[in-house]
Amino acid sequence: MASCFHGYRGFCTALVLVSVLYYVSILYWSHASVPSYFRGTRLESGIGMGSNHPIDLLTFPLAWNHLSFPSNPPQKLLKIALFVKKWPDGRQAGGLERHALTLHLALAKRGHELHVFTTSSSNFSFPKYPYENLRFHLSKPTGAGYLDQALVWEQFVAQNSTHNPFDVVHTESVSLRHTRSKNVPNLAVSWHGIAYESIHSDIIQELLRAPNETQTNQLTERGAKVVEEIKFFQKYAHHVATSDHVGDILKRIYMIPENRVHVILNGVDEDVFKPDNEKGQNFRLNLGIPGSKSLIIGMAGRLVKDKGHPLMFEALKQIFAENSTFKETVAVLVAGDGPWGARYKELGPNLFVLGPLQTGQLARFYNAIDIFINPTLRAQGLDHTLLEAVLSGKPLMATKLASITGSVITGTEYGYTFSPTVDSLKKGLYEVWKDGRGVLEKKGKVVRERGMKLFTATKMATAYERLFLCISNGEKNHDYCKY
Numbered sequence: 001m002a003s004c005f006h007g008y009r010g011f012c013t014a015l016v017l018v019s020v021l022y023y024v025s026i027l028y029w030s031h032a033s034v035p036s037y038f039r040g041t042r043l044e045s046g047i048g049m050g051s052n053h054p055i056d057l058l059t060f061p062l063a064w065n066h067l068s069f070p071s072n073p074p075q076k077l078l079k080i081a082l083f084v085k086k087w088p089d090g091r092q093a094g095g096l097e098r099h100a101l102t103l104h105l106a107l108a109k110r111g112h113e114l115h116v117f118t119t120s121s122s123n124f125s126f127p128k129y130p131y132e133n134l135r136f137h138l139s140k141p142t143g144a145g146y147l148d149q150a151l152v153w154e155q156f157v158a159q160n161s162t163h164n165p166f167d168v169v170h171t172e173s174v175s176l177r178h179t180r181s182k183n184v185p186n187l188a189v190s191w192h193g194i195a196y197e198s199i200h201s202d203i204i205q206e207l208l209r210a211p212n213e214t215q216t217n218q219l220t221e222r223g224a225k226v227v228e229e230i231k232f233f234q235k236y237a238h239h240v241a242t243s244d245h246v247g248d249i250l251k252r253i254y255m256i257p258e259n260r261v262h263v264i265l266n267g268v269d270e271d272v273f274k275p276d277n278e279k280g281q282n283f284r285l286n287l288g289i290p291g292s293k294s295l296i297i298g299m300a301g302r303l304v305k306d307k308g309h310p311l312m313f314e315a316l317k318q319i320f321a322e323n324s325t326f327k328e329t330v331a332v333l334v335a336g337d338g339p340w341g342a343r344y345k346e347l348g349p350n351l352f353v354l355g356p357l358q359t360g361q362l363a364r365f366y367n368a369i370d371i372f373i374n375p376t377l378r379a380q381g382l383d384h385t386l387l388e389a390v391l392s393g394k395p396l397m398a399t400k401l402a403s404i405t406g407s408v409i410t411g412t413e414y415g416y417t418f419s420p421t422v423d424s425l426k427k428g429l430y431e432v433w434k435d436g437r438g439v440l441e442k443k444g445k446v447v448r449e450r451g452m453k454l455f456t457a458t459k460m461a462t463a464y465e466r467l468f469l470c471i472s473n474g475e476k477n478h479d480y481c482k483y
Ligand SMILES: *[C@@H]1O[C@H](CO)[C@@H](O)[C@H](O)[C@H]1NC(C)=O
Pocket: 121, 122, 123
């Protein structure tokens, strides 16, 4: 496909081909492998054929993000309990916490009554939000930093015993343990990394291990962890997979019945992450990036080993040494915190190591780059930085992990993928460089168009809202389970 991208006409032909293939495959698939009621649904991918048979959402096999939900809040507002180990502490937040924040602020904004059961932290002053319907119930974490289950359950029961019990309970991963969740039918758990997908990370780490580094037991222990998870995952009523790949694992390997597994891909704030050329240019100017740089590469996130930074460091080092033109024309912006920030500086003035950025600055950062690269080795959940770059209209380059290739970089029109080896990464970098800014800009437009359908915070929040309405306590809610 890459050879089709020489010049604009070739690009268009490729696009048409891709859409036709997609259309044909969906048509074939919908006739061949799913019940007839599914034909002609109002999928946003544009296969509308006007069938009146509603979809049963609970068994809908694709990501709910492909559907469109009303932008107005529903008539029935929900009382929602959220269990989350830690509420995000600004820019330090990991994926699970950011998911909790983005989703539940959006739900509070839509008028739902949110009760967040989370740990208090002595390190930062707890943030204040302008929503009266968003309430926090803090408790001291256990020694290991988890939610004290007895304590939060007591808080929960007190809130649930009022005249107004909870309609639905949501837990981010195992924040609420299976010992408490097992008898709660109106509960959904969101997974941000399960043991089976981590096996891929273990394999990669073992392959990348230097001969003088000691072998860890992770790879051998992971199989037992999977079996353990398969047993206790059954004790959560409903499961939300944050990538298509995990949806498949939960149904196939973890053997959870299909009507209890729902795929809702992560979303990020579309009002924050959006294209803004001028802001991007100013960002470059402020950094003093010379105009001679024809390719600006961006990376963001924790700058640690398991995010693939040793690999990226080595690939850049080798390319800089073997090709002076590449070195002269490329600038690399690195946002984030971690030991590899200092190492990158050793590569010379092409590397702009920016440290951790606040959200507004991060949005400008994405606008300043031509391509976003995420060399992560962690096959867990769905990385938020990729989605932020997508909504900013930037093409992507990332490791061939199933969550990424299955949900985000699903074709060459959205970017580039590589195997986690220095050689494969170098090959990818050269390819991006040869394609150049023009091709990348075109890919960026296609990327954003798809991203605005699938990866906005609004899409994520309305999909969860619909799921919560569907599984909430009450008799007439099965209407919400139809689409
Ligand atoms: C609080 O800060 C200390 C030291 O800086 C750190 O070790 C600890 O992990 C922090 N705790 C939280 C909950 O962030």
